[in-house]
Amino acid sequence: MTPFGLRLRALREAHGVSQAALAAALHVSPAYLSALEHGHRGRPSPGLIHQVNEYFGLIWDDAEEMARLARISHPRVVVDTSGLSPEATALANRLAQEIGRLRPEAIAALMRVLDGG
Missing domain, CATH: 1.10.260.40 (lambda repressor-like DNA-binding domains)
Incomplete structure (x- = not known):
């Protein structure tokens, strides 16, 4: 959803x-x-x-x-990491693989990090 x-x-x-x-x-x-x-x-x-x-x-x-x-509701997100660091590409790929297994608390924590908190 x-x-x-x-x-x-x-x-x-x-x-x-x-x-x-x-x-x-x-x-x-x-x-x-x-x-x-x-x-x-x-x-x-x-x-x-x-x-x-x-x-x-x-x-x-x-x-x-x-x-x-x-x-913010597109269900099929594409992340373009061309030109970014290898670490950024690895992070994007890892997130794509793991997002379905993340607990709500972990998602909330990641959102706080991305929001600068």
Whole structure:
């Protein structure tokens, strides 16, 4: 599941809206919406993000948060390490191999390091 998919599902459930009903309102298929929520589809388009924001009445910070979540929700990331150090390339490859086995605490710790904390 992606950050955008998780938030979309939470909004949908908090408002008591089924996937089928939301898909119809957004003019997408229920299968696409399900794939988006489960992280099997790439980032949603800016137009779809706008539709979601309008449907749920999200404005200002909440609407910006949905756009931010969409930007960081591509489920198939490519890391280009050309021109970087051998250590950076090794790190990228190791992360690609191990990310599925990392515990949530380890992921949170890595995020803090990347955030400069």
